[in-house]
Amino acid sequence: MEQLEQLKKALGALTDPSSGATLDEQKSLQHVSIDDDGRVTVMVTMKKLDDKGKQTLTRAIAKVVKIDFKYQGLKVDVEAMKDPNALKNKEKQPVYIGIASGKGGVGKSTVAANLALALSRLGQKVGLMDADIYGSSIPTLFDMEVVLPKADENEKIIPFMSRDIQIISTEFFLTDEKPLMWRGPMLGKMLGHFFDDVAWGPELDYMIIDLPPGTGDVAMDIQRLIPTAQMIIVTTPHPSAAHVAVKAGFMAKELKHQLIGVIENMSYYKHGEETLTLFGEGGGRQVADRLETDLLAQLALAQPNDGHHSLYDMHEQAGIDYLGIANKLLKLRP
Numbered sequence: 001m002e003q004l005e006q007l008k009k010a011l012g013a014l015t016d017p018s019s020g021a022t023l024d025e026q027k028s029l030q031h032v033s034i035d036d037d038g039r040v041t042v043m044v045t046m047k048k049l050d051d052k053g054k055q056t057l058t059r060a061i062a063k064v065v066k067i068d069f070k071y072q073g074l075k076v077d078v079e080a081m082k083d084p085n086a087l088k089n090k091e092k093q094p095v096y097i098g099i100a101s102g103k104g105g106v107g108k109s110t111v112a113a114n115l116a117l118a119l120s121r122l123g124q125k126v127g128l129m130d131a132d133i134y135g136s137s138i139p140t141l142f143d144m145e146v147v148l149p150k151a152d153e154n155e156k157i158i159p160f161m162s163r164d165i166q167i168i169s170t171e172f173f174l175t176d177e178k179p180l181m182w183r184g185p186m187l188g189k190m191l192g193h194f195f196d197d198v199a200w201g202p203e204l205d206y207m208i209i210d211l212p213p214g215t216g217d218v219a220m221d222i223q224r225l226i227p228t229a230q231m232i233i234v235t236t237p238h239p240s241a242a243h244v245a246v247k248a249g250f251m252a253k254e255l256k257h258q259l260i261g262v263i264e265n266m267s268y269y270k271h272g273e274e275t276l277t278l279f280g281e282g283g284g285r286q287v288a289d290r291l292e293t294d295l296l297a298q299l300a301l302a303q304p305n306d307g308h309h310s311l312y313d314m315h316e317q318a319g320i321d322y323l324g325i326a327n328k329l330l331k332l333r334p
């Protein structure tokens, strides 16, 4: 940890050639991490981005990382600083909520879909962005046909509507077997399109983002595109799931995302009068404590009533629980 702090300090003292200020002064050192194999990832922004300046800065970063600190691997991402007024000038900004987890299969997409639905049931205008490139499933959860979306007269992509929710998914753009090519930088571009080139309704109250599992590149793209995103971490009660969920949570914190809290999914199973804990106990509480945030809910392992495979009716227990969480989210509105 100390090594990381020292590295951050050294990098923060570098100058942005386009402004003459240090990265620390202009708060443009957005992310520095060292993975288990000693590879360093650095994410910075420049006041004004041009090829020459970018090269100068990248070289300076490489010198610090590889020569001064002797790390072998380095990945540098340099982007232009977002004009803070560009965001403010739009009439209304939705509350951005990223749904993250350490690993797949814990119910992240199920939570994203049902939270979007619950917010909509509370009268909110909701967008749902499926950014899980590795296992996009939102179209399936909403029984949607997977076809390319149409564009409007301004060449903006028109999101699909299902249950009153505006939905866009990576899956709509991966009509044949090309998912691999979207990884890495392409994925960042795709996310950029989701933000800039989709005709989201102007009056959106909430944007729910189903993130890929883990702690990788997408988290950084989200940080760049929506620095104001707040995060919900989903875990199961099992200690191993909790362990990776904590990692995802720390990544979110590292990127200065505000944590809303933790949702423990598949916490228990109601069998007649009996309550069974099939997947262990305590994971959600553990993650919330480690991340110093709230445990928002513990959700049962349950099949939705109405025969739909994953969206709950608002009169069954899980549906009510989701309304409860959505109600807490209403307080996030400015």
Ligand SMILES: Nc1ncnc2c1ncn2[C@@H]1O[C@H](COP(=O)(O)OP(=O)(O)O)[C@@H](O)[C@H]1O
Residues within 6 Å of the ligand: 101, 103, 104, 105, 106, 107, 108, 109, 110, 111, 135, 137, 265, 266, 299, 300, 301, 302, 303, 309, 310
């Ligand atoms: N609370 C739950 N009760 C029953 N099945 C669930 C629950 N949460 C998720 N599932 C099921 O578990 C599987 C994985 O959920 P999913 O939301 O796709 O996880 P992730 O997005 O984290 O990979 C899906 O088949 C989903 O229907």
Ligand SMILES: [Mg+2]
Residues within 6 Å of the ligand: 108, 109, 110, 132, 135, 136, 137
């Ligand atoms: Mg998923």
